[in-house]
Amino acid sequence: MGFLKKIFGSSGQDNRPISGSSDSQGIYFYVQCDRCGAPVRLRADKQYDLINESGGYVWHKTIVDSRCFRPMPTVVYLNSAYEVTSHEITGGRYITREEYEALLTPTNTLPSEP
Ligand SMILES: [Zn+2]
Numbered sequence: 860m861g862f863l864k865k866i867f868g869s870s871g872q873d874n875r876p877i878s879g880s881s882d883s884q885g886i887y888f889y890v891q892c893d894r895c896g897a898p899v900r901l902r903a904d905k906q907y908d909l910i911n912e913s914g915g916y917v918w919h920k921t922i923v924d925s926r927c928f929r930p931m932p933t934v935v936y937l938n939s940a941y942e943v944t945s946h947e948i949t950g951g952r953y954i955t956r957e958e959y960e961a962l963l964t965p966t967n968t969l970p971s972e973p
Contacts, residue, residue, distance in 0.1 A: 886941055889959035890922055890931065890951045897926035898954065898962040905941065915939055922951065 885902040886909075892899065899922055903909060909916040915938045922931040931950040938944050946953055954962075 886918075886937075887956070888935065889954045889956055890924075890933070890948065891954050891958070891962065892924040892927060892929065892931065892951050894929050894950065895924065895927040896962075897924040898959045899924045899951075900959060903935075909937065909941075915944065916941065922948075924951075 884906065885904050888901045888903065890899045890901065891897070901920065901922060903918045903920070905916075908920070909918050915936060918933075918935040918937065920933050920935075922933055923929070924931070929950055931948055933946065933948040933951075935946040936944045
């Protein structure tokens with residue numbers, strides 16, 4: 860009954876937009892620099908980095924990548940459940956964690972498929 864395993868085996872794909880909370884105290888953001896294309900991962904601490912504002916939170920940060928060092932000022936708005944409601948960034952763009960990991964991995968090394 861291999862086909863049944865295939866059908867029921869792959870489930871539970873959650874689809875987070877630009878942030879993921881893999882530790883209880885921090886929120887992770889993934890940004891790509893517009894100028895050099897370098898991916899940057901950032902951690903915002905819920906307790907120390909987020910500013911409480913009108914029932915939600917605001918995160919102000921000037922992101923600097925490690926390749927061209929151009930500052931990318933950003934403001935992220937979150938609701939009380941720490942979910943991103945809107946974001947602004949200059950000099951870069953928000954990407955998903957999958958895109959970030961794909962940018963870190965060189966595309967010329969493809970996995971060997973049977
Ligand atoms: Zn850059």
